[in-house]
Amino acid sequence: MSMTFSWISIITGSLIFLAISLKFLFNKVFPRKSNVPTLPRVRTLLPFGIDYITRGIIYNSSNKNLLFWDELFTAHYPFKTLEIRLGPQTVITTRDPENVKALLTTQFGEFGKGERFHQEWKEFLGDAIFTTDGEKWHASRALIRPIFSRERVSDLSTFEIHTQKLLRILDSPGCEQQPVNAFDLCLRLTMDIATDFLLGASVNSLANPADKFTAAFADVQRVQSWITMAGQVSKALPLQGFLFKDTYRNGLDTVNSFVKPFIMRTLALPRDEVEAIARSDKGYNFVTALAAFTRDPKMIRDQLISVLLAARDTTAATLAWTLYELSGRPEIVKHLREEILETVGLVATATYADLKNMRYLQAILKETLRLYPAIPFNMRAALSDTTLPRGGGPQGDLPVHIKKDTLVAYSPLYMQRRSELYPATYPDGTPFPDPSQYTPERWIYSGVAGKESKAANKADSNYNPTVPAQVDNHGVYESGLLSSEAPWIPKPWTYIPFNGGPRICIGQQFALAEMGYTLVKIFQKYSRLERRMKEEDCDVMRANIVLTPARGITVVFLKN
Numbered sequence: 001m002s003m004t005f006s007w008i009s010i011i012t013g014s015l016i017f018l019a020i021s022l023k024f025l026f027n028k029v030f031p032r033k034s035n036v037p038t039l040p041r042v043r044t045l046l047p048f049g050i051d052y053i054t055r056g057i058i059y060n061s062s063n064k065n066l067l068f069w070d071e072l073f074t075a076h077y078p079f080k081t082l083e084i085r086l087g088p089q090t091v092i093t094t095r096d097p098e099n100v101k102a103l104l105t106t107q108f109g110e111f112g113k114g115e116r117f118h119q120e121w122k123e124f125l126g127d128a129i130f131t132t133d134g135e136k137w138h139a140s141r142a143l144i145r146p147i148f149s150r151e152r153v154s155d156l157s158t159f160e161i162h163t164q165k166l167l168r169i170l171d172s173p174g175c176e177q178q179p180v181n182a183f184d185l186c187l188r189l190t191m192d193i194a195t196d197f198l199l200g201a202s203v204n205s206l207a208n209p210a211d212k213f214t215a216a217f218a219d220v221q222r223v224q225s226w227i228t229m230a231g232q233v234s235k236a237l238p239l240q241g242f243l244f245k246d247t248y249r250n251g252l253d254t255v256n257s258f259v260k261p262f263i264m265r266t267l268a269l270p271r272d273e274v275e276a277i278a279r280s281d282k283g284y285n286f287v288t289a290l291a292a293f294t295r296d297p298k299m300i301r302d303q304l305i306s307v308l309l310a311a312r313d314t315t316a317a318t319l320a321w322t323l324y325e326l327s328g329r330p331e332i333v334k335h336l337r338e339e340i341l342e343t344v345g346l347v348a349t350a351t352y353a354d355l356k357n358m359r360y361l362q363a364i365l366k367e368t369l370r371l372y373p374a375i376p377f378n379m380r381a382a383l384s385d386t387t388l389p390r391g392g393g394p395q396g397d398l399p400v401h402i403k404k405d406t407l408v409a410y411s412p413l414y415m416q417r418r419s420e421l422y423p424a425t426y427p428d429g430t431p432f433p434d435p436s437q438y439t440p441e442r443w444i445y446s447g448v449a450g451k452e453s454k455a456a457n458k459a460d461s462n463y464n465p466t467v468p469a470q471v472d473n474h475g476v477y478e479s480g481l482l483s484s485e486a487p488w489i490p491k492p493w494t495y496i497p498f499n500g501g502p503r504i505c506i507g508q509q510f511a512l513a514e515m516g517y518t519l520v521k522i523f524q525k526y527s528r529l530e531r532r533m534k535e536e537d538c539d540v541m542r543a544n545i546v547l548t549p550a551r552g553i554t555v556v557f558l559k560n
């Protein structure tokens with residue numbers, strides 16, 4: 001037995017030695033051309049970067065993606081853009097806002113989701129807004145844009161129906177004054193709201209947690225996130241074929257069979273009737289709105305599922321992280337309740353304008369999205385041979401060539417947590433709150449919130465809650481703080497929870513209204529939120545496409 005073991009060790013050791021020697025020789029024989037500015041290259045020990053990939057998988061499965069990025073950039077400080085060769089695949093990671101700006105706006109046509117991403121997601125999302133580039137993407141965006149107009153988004157009646165159901169659950173015998181998993185409730189709430197908005201009928205997962213559609217959608221998403229992660233290294237390791245295709249296909253069948261009748265029923269209506277519904281408020285939903293422009297059931301299905309995917313977990317996770325932070329901070333809850341009391345009182349329902357006028361509420365949401373951006377890591381592919389403005393040369397500040405199909409990764413999570421991107425003080429010398437801390441007040445003048453915020457809001461002549469969201473705001477989140485009186489707005493392209501440029505999140509205002517409405521509803525009724533989590537379960541961030549609390553969020557909602 002021990003003889004066999006030592007032979008295995010000798011053979012394994014020799015193979016590793018051989019692989020390292022071959023890699024060394026390869027680098028000697030094919031050195032990089034020296035006259036073109038190149039990016040600092042991350043050294044890997046084993047061929048195809050297998051050591052690097054393994055480390056990535058281990059860090060990901062132990063929820064340490066942020067640490068992975070931190071260690072990578074710390075090891076290569078002060079460089080902000082790095083190149084990693086994983087066999088034939090080149091992946092660039094950047095924390096340079098100038099490069100992020102190029103990816104998302106100034107060189108928008110040269111970087112996109114890319115054909116590989118499209119292929120990986122095609123079965124799930126088809127050829128819709130989320131997975132296409134160029135003309136196809138443009139057509140999808142134009143089709144969907146009117147559905148997110150201010151008039152449509154400011155109708156909060158769907159939120160009212162489902163938040164009422166949430167409150168009834170919180171008041172029910174098993175939950176009242178008891179610890180509940182707030183993340184699970186947020187997922188169910190956002191699923192119910194999204195399906196109601198999209199189909200005109202909710203899956204009602206708040207009342208029925210075992211709902212089949214919700215479970216199938218979760219299965220497909222889980223496998224899809226593995227496929228996407230494997231896709232980043234798939235040229236080096238062709239893993240995708242092994243990834244639970246049965247679960248994926250069965251899940252997709254369930255999802256498709258659920259949405260199909262809604263689409264077919266709408267398409268069976270005479271066109272002028274569909275157009276009339278799409279113009280009115282009665283019976284309006286995403287499917288009817290799309291059916292007024294296209295009679296293609298697959299196109300409607302693809303856009304519908306894409307928007308559902310984009311809308312559901314992102315909003316649930318942001319709401320849940322907000323409740324997590326608020327559960328440890330009674331002073332924030334107190335301020336928020338004061339603002340609610342002043343703006344809508346404890347009984348009335350908030351309007352869209354009320355939500356927009358509540359500066360402290362908006363600051364809370366901004367602060368959550370700063371520390372927990374729902375899409376923590378993102379990626380673009382070079383659609384042709386092109387350049388990035390920075391990263392080359394000895395100082396890392398020269399433009400670099402980028403070959404077609406190179407992947408460029410950036411991380412709102414990592415960037416938004418870097419203290420160097422924040423000022424030490426406000427313009428008047430008041431210290432700027434520690435960027436590592438959850439402090440909504442940083443978004444409002446000198447830490448003053450509550451009463452003063454409302455007065456400041458009225459005085460803010462640039463503030464206009466009717467301004468549509470879809471402006472290119474240079475990566476800065478729009479909600480009325482882009483005014484001459486704002487004491488601080490993030491440096492361009494350093495705060496991008498909704499991305500920026502032409503592909504900025506189309507549902508941004510919908511999401512903010514949904515989260516704001518839910519928080520108002522909750523804190524009209526409850527005055528305290530207590531966290532009931534073990535220390536080791538707090539702040540554990542799982543990053544599988546969306547940044548979710550890995551151990552849930554266990555809290556108790558208390559009335560006094």
Ligand code: HEM
Pocket residue numbers: 129130141306307310311312314315318373374375378379496497498499502503504505506507508510511
């Ligand atoms: C807190 C909640 C949300 C956050 C943080 C968020 C964030 C984002 C981000 C970062 C992107 C860019 C993805 C990329 O291009 O790589 C995006 C795109 C998108 N989002 Fe959101 N989102 C949220 C909620 C919503 C909601 C509620 C909807 C719809 C009701 C929605 C619909 C979309 C769509 C359709 C896209 C694709 C836009 C395009 O490619 O042109 N999102 N979102």
